[in-house]
Amino acid sequence: MQLLILNANTSEPMTEALGARARAVARPGTVVSATRPAWGPESVESWYDAHISAAGMLDRLATWDGPLDGVVMAGFGDVGREALREAVSVPVVDITEAAVMMALLVGHRYAIVTTLRRAQPMIEASLTAAGLASRCATVRSLDISVGAVAADPELLVRRFRDEVAVALTAGADVVCLGSAALAPLTDLLAASVEAPVVDGVAAAVALCEACHQLGLRTSPIGAWAPPLDKPRPGWPVSTAATTDR
Amino acid sequence: MQLLILNANTSEPMTEALGARARAVARPGTVVSATRPAWGPESVESWYDAHISAAGMLDRLATWDGPLDGVVMAGFGDVGREALREAVSVPVVDITEAAVMMALLVGHRYAIVTTLRRAQPMIEASLTAAGLASRCATVRSLDISVGAVAADPELLVRRFRDEVAVALTAGADVVCLGSAALAPLTDLLAASVEAPVVDGVAAAVALCEACHQLGLRTSPIGAWAPPLDKPRPGWPVSTAATTDR
Amino acid sequence: MQLLILNANTSEPMTEALGARARAVARPGTVVSATRPAWGPESVESWYDAHISAAGMLDRLATWDGPLDGVVMAGFGDVGREALREAVSVPVVDITEAAVMMALLVGHRYAIVTTLRRAQPMIEASLTAAGLASRCATVRSLDISVGAVAADPELLVRRFRDEVAVALTAGADVVCLGSAALAPLTDLLAASVEAPVVDGVAAAVALCEACHQLGLRTSPIGAWAPPLDKPRPGWPVSTAATTDR
Amino acid sequence: MQLLILNANTSEPMTEALGARARAVARPGTVVSATRPAWGPESVESWYDAHISAAGMLDRLATWDGPLDGVVMAGFGDVGREALREAVSVPVVDITEAAVMMALLVGHRYAIVTTLRRAQPMIEASLTAAGLASRCATVRSLDISVGAVAADPELLVRRFRDEVAVALTAGADVVCLGSAALAPLTDLLAASVEAPVVDGVAAAVALCEACHQLGLRTSPIGAWAPPLDKPRPGWPVSTAATTDR
């Protein structure tokens, strides 16, 4: 299948890293592309960033002309998954939902460990909207920004272990990585704690493949039906696609 | 106070009508401006439209240079209110929340009557996210599109009366108009039913004025704090303001 | 408009102070009266007090013969708002609901800081009944009784700052004053913390004025319709009105 | 044990009928008294009535000087149970809670069939406040007023069967009688339908006896602790007890 990893932010290195992460977990036969919006924030750490990035992702999809069997929306807790599902007929899997679903299969209560504290309310809102909040034990943060997670692995692991310990006390028995930026560091983090650790990017790749395996596509009726045909002056904003890899 | 009516869609006539509606209900001393995104859909009837329009509203605010004491976000059930609150320090009142709050003061259970059925899930999601869903009796639709509501007042009233009757049976005793497009028709619709009818645009004007009266501004800490300073290449998309009236 | 501040308790000094607070925030053209039950507790700090005071407020309204365009029910977390809405056709705004609604417009999660710990369950029950609990981060108490709040401003501010700090850690970004007794001290308390502070009395005045501005009155149908005509021997208890100011 | 049936309304015939109903189901050794407020509505069919009657019940208890081991609060869906629990140290059992608890032991989803439609919202609010709403399938009404339930047994049974049929379709498998006025008619109604029928008055008698059997009394700490000692001018309103039987 042709799988597109759609990074929510405009960071080129992160787009490349997400593509690599996806390729590492994808099944044989899955061809992974990775792309990003042509405009918008280099990291998403609030609703302000997330709403710019949601439109940026829609804009990017509008000019995508490659083959497409599934889309991974790679921004943890970000907004816009419903809109993306209207925009294309193939399955769109949000890494937030994906991480939680896989976590629910291997643990009774999950925790999310994200980067900055201010991302917590947006993540909680995303879980509630997805109808997946009721088995959430807690959302914790590392107090390390998206841009800094890779800078000091030792600090990262120490902070992660601390927050996981708090999460276990709160009743969690499985942990989701609450940022796409943490995806490439999954093995390092998973090795540092006893509970299973779920990376949403990997989870979303597997769930996109599962949709394809079962022949499931977004429902053509109801809330996620294709958008009505109407004037949308100035949209899409971008007219030439960015370079993808 | 200087009050900005920020239409969610790009329709110029609707922007003018919303400005007029706001001026009709505003208190003496409130100076009303009305504007709209420079790009995006002419009406918002799905998450796809709503997410384009949310970014369009952010884009419009980024280039707004007039005086500003409050913003009315004029798109019923639309997304993005949290982002707008991060973007400016003055109060932002979403007409969805505003309609429901005023309704809760005069009725025990409220209903929402919107335009198209496909808008219902987005409205329900908005109410849940706002923490205002628990006294909602039902969300109903007229099966008349945003663009067509003003075309046939007789049909509109007949459909409205029918849906309100169903809503009362479902336990509602107050009705919110579920589309900014219905705002200019409030008096006509209110005269046709026994229950109080709340127009979100008028409600939001009054609540913005109430915030100003009480000296309340968006919290500078927590979830709606100003966005972090960071590179956002290509943003804002627009560099010149549209004409406002 | 003619606005009546209906104190829930029988304290004459607090009735005067609430009237003064309301006058300080009311718009030009709003004429404020303040009254109180003819009998009942001097402060409301439990369901026992609150139920005596609810009937006392109904008794007071039954003998009120002045002009009336709106009523502020001035007892935080107290019971009886639905009954008052049946009793008169003009809008009745409970300071509990009013504080929370205004808080929801300027913060993502609100906290309530009340006087005594034993008032907390009643306040929580009130929020749940109002359908406004889901964005409540926490309800805290100062451990200072209603009668003692004005006695030692320095202690009050210190305790308030402590509880607000706990509330912020719990996720709150806006704070409601959880007692009518705190209303006259709003400026002092608001100046002591970074988060916006909402006084329910001021909020209820503004929301009553907003109802009047929008022409909204309590729904004549459904749960809050006027009471059925029937024998109620011995009711109202009072036959002569107390003196109002 | 000495058990007091505290009718919520001031109807003498209903007070007598409730006492008789209680005696018919009470265990040997239980001595039943029945009383009523000295003032207030002859039937409770709204929050207005319910709040007058709550204070009336508190007033009645304040002047009760007989022996007391338990109180049945006999008004379905009425307000004030928390206040009564503060007022006396013996267990207070509300017939609403009692009916639902017994129903939950013999059915998976319960329905409530009350008298008038306007009582439904108050009953629903009572169930939510009691934390007992989640297994409620539906609340239905007979459209027969409290005063008229005994007038036409044939009509009553026909209407009851109709509403129970609707309730079963909604998933109920057990039915609670939603008015103290229906208590004396339990056998007639129960014989007319296949589902078990629970009368709250009988249920409350049995649960009061169960509290006594287990030595349980209202918690002396927390939300239902005795009221603080303070001035309550004019309270209690009544100084001489009504005649009890």
Add this chain to the structure above:
Amino acid sequence: MQLLILNANTSEPMTEALGARARAVARPGTVVSATRPAWGPESVESWYDAHISAAGMLDRLATWDGPLDGVVMAGFGDVGREALREAVSVPVVDITEAAVMMALLVGHRYAIVTTLRRAQPMIEASLTAAGLASRCATVRSLDISVGAVAADPELLVRRFRDEVAVALTAGADVVCLGSAALAPLTDLLAASVEAPVVDGVAAAVALCEACHQLGLRTSPIGAWAPPLDKPRPGWPVSTAATTDR
């Protein structure tokens, strides 16, 4: 009435102790028998144990040939109550539900204190399924296994007091013993704290008697109707009854 105490585990001493506890609280005229599954775990401390024990209880009931007017399902937080209700037509009262119901009558928020931490999630799931979770303040554990609770009464009381103190801080004002193994120790534990203490075994005895008093039996229609007649090869597993006492 003929009341059967159905111990969930296979411990003979505990079966005897539960029978003795039930006899100590039962009313005159109640004849208590106590039995246990013919196979399964000696204590229930996880879903694994609980599901073996649920089938063991069904197996035991299938071969029970004594008179039967009510069944107490004596395993706190255990699974299977719905199945037992299908299996016999007499009322089945789960000690979990029973403890909570009695607690709700004497306290505003209840806590549960159980044996091992790993039992907490199962207890929480049981409360949610029963629709009785919303007034639960917290579930705490003693970190003492079922088998060890009687070994060191001093330690037990100390741990209990510690956990109750935490529970009161969390808002509880009444405490349920969260294990049948604690039932025989109720008096000791109740004497050690200020809040009322509810033993589920005693509560279930009283509620079974209350059902009998009111003539209530499990609904013959709906979710708990008798099982369909169909082949169930190899079931029941046991063909000879165990010895009961």
Add this chain to the structure above:
Amino acid sequence: MQLLILNANTSEPMTEALGARARAVARPGTVVSATRPAWGPESVESWYDAHISAAGMLDRLATWDGPLDGVVMAGFGDVGREALREAVSVPVVDITEAAVMMALLVGHRYAIVTTLRRAQPMIEASLTAAGLASRCATVRSLDISVGAVAADPELLVRRFRDEVAVALTAGADVVCLGSAALAPLTDLLAASVEAPVVDGVAAAVALCEACHQLGLRTSPIGAWAPPLDKPRPGWPVSTAATTDR
């Protein structure tokens, strides 16, 4: 991977059909075995059946000595998934959870269409326990028993279309087949309606494979940790494995 389809009932033909269905959707490299309890009901249509079958599945797993990388628990809405997860260290995927998770990826609100009406409450309870109920639009039934679904395909399709039509009106846009017995008929049913149709058996196969792909196993800590070592006399009931295919 070595994948075990564990049929909840004892029907040999259904066990074979479920194995065939799993093989039809499994990826290359997945080796499918199918087995069933040695004792218990031939179909599961109530909690009574489900609790016998849960223990039967545990009993079967206890004597399973083949290689094992994942287990599909094939009984829709059945109980026991938590116990199975304690019993083995490899992932256990319940077809109920699996169907709903895949449905949530392709539709905004899902419906479940099961066989008999009496299965509905058990399914609803399962969804609530799984924390997956909030996006459920409705649970419907065909009024065709498990044993009869394959008898009359024309009737089956007609009934399915009728119930799906009702479900769409209730807001669903994707449909889950609510019985393992319907799994082999997925293509027939999916072809008859416009909404996507999800078969839980296929979904669970894909999700088990996804767990394997991501290296996820049941959390070794917390609620689903391996059962404590303790005497369980008479368990497992079966000592020789049944024949598997």
